Ligand SMILES: Nc1ncnc2c1ncn2[C@@H]1O[C@H](COP(=O)(O)OP(=O)(O)OP(=O)(O)O)[C@@H](O)[C@H]1O
């Protein structure tokens with residue numbers, strides 16, 4: 349794929365001039381943002397450069413085990429980030445990591461088992477990355493909504509517990525509510541896909557010179573996979589999180 | 602028979618001792634008032650009886666059995682709690698009465714409404730728009746639907762205006778007559794004198810007085 353649409357390194361260097369322009373404007377307008385733009389730009393450049401190097405190494409030398417190891421690292425990082433959203437929940441980072449791991453394992457497992465995607469690091473790493481990041485978002489929202497419900501609806505939950513309902517039954521209406529909230533962004537973006545936004549995978553493929561017909565096939569798989577991953581991550585986070593919310597004696601912590 | 606024993610019960614929160622070595626007996630078939638100044642630990646203590654919380658140390662026994670040896674869901678059906686404010690968790694009175702008793706028949710539901718002093722029409726009312734007093738009586742009926750032997754009442758009339766409070770209190774007095782055991786948290790000495798047989802006085806988490814209402818100085822203006 350030596351498509352002319354892919355920028356050369358000289359092109360990359362020239363795109364830096366766009367950042368320069370942004371900095372110039374910010375500085376002239378005294379927005380107090382020039383410094384931050386420079387830092388963000390440099391940071392993004394370094395991160396992508398390093399990731400590119402890691403991927404290059406993985407694809408060339410580490411093989412499939414290396415690809416899965418990299419995926420595991422992503423799951424752990426995602427778990428830390430999403431876990432922070434469940435502030436106040438016991439073991440929220442473990443819960444989040446487990447939820448992301450379950451969603452990623454099931455989604456990737458199905459895709460690979462049915463041969464929908466190739467089982468090579470070149471495919472597993474970027475596709476896994478999308479799955480992990482989608483799962484992370486759904487997990488984060490689920491946990492933060494869960495804590496908001498547990499705090500705000502404490503009286504209602506304890507009223508149900510006091511009537512002899514189990515923790516699961518007492519929390520069920522809130523769980524339904526928070527799962528709906530957590531999944532709305534994913535559902536909405538699935539509904540308007542292609543109409544409002546051309547999603548990343550498709551944009552990337554089209555830019556790289558692949559025909560839209562192929563790009564669309566890929567995008568459909570990606571969309572369904574992200575939908576499934578988000579739903580599974582949210583369900584897993586709600587299920588595991590709920591256990592941390594209550595004691596074994598069905599008391600709200 | 603539903604006799605509670607508290608043995609050296611302590612509750613610690615964030616390093617503070619909120620309940621400080623309370624040992625007492627709650628007699629079955631009677632109404633025991635739990636009184637004391639604000640912040641004394643009354644609510645904290647009340648929540649131990651149906652295990653919404655557990656003591657940090659010490660034991661609560663029901664008929665000689667430590668609460669943690671009993672099935673907690675069965676315990677909560679046996680020991681009902683009515684809070685300070687009516688917290689309605691469904692959209693209609695019909696559903697509300699069935700939260701803890703899904704099998705409740707319409708006939709039983711109407712009987713419960715009558716017991717708490719609400720007219721039959723309330724069965725078809727939405728929970729939104731109920732007055733505080735009506736809501737509190739629906740909460741009481743919802744708890745009674747489960748068939749408890751013990752009622753835990755945390756200032757059941759404090760959020761109500763005097764008229765509604767009097768109505769709820771009448772309802773409760775009627776229930777006490779029926780052999781129910783009750784533990785009543787109250788700020789009103791008059792209410793305690795009207796409703797309770799015994800009183801426990803808490804101050805800063807410690808039990809400072811304990812006996813029949815007529816003999817407890819805190820309730821009779823002796824502070
Ligand atoms: N989680 C907690 N952390 C620290 N202190 C707490 C906690 N929960 C309760 N307390 C404190 O424990 C004390 C007893 O609280 P409790 O609600 O049992 O008092 P109360 O006797 O019911 O008061 P009131 O009559 O105002 O309802 C209060 O000083 C309260 O601030």
Ligand SMILES: [Mg+2]
Nearest residue numbers: 643644645755
């Ligand atoms: Mg209180």
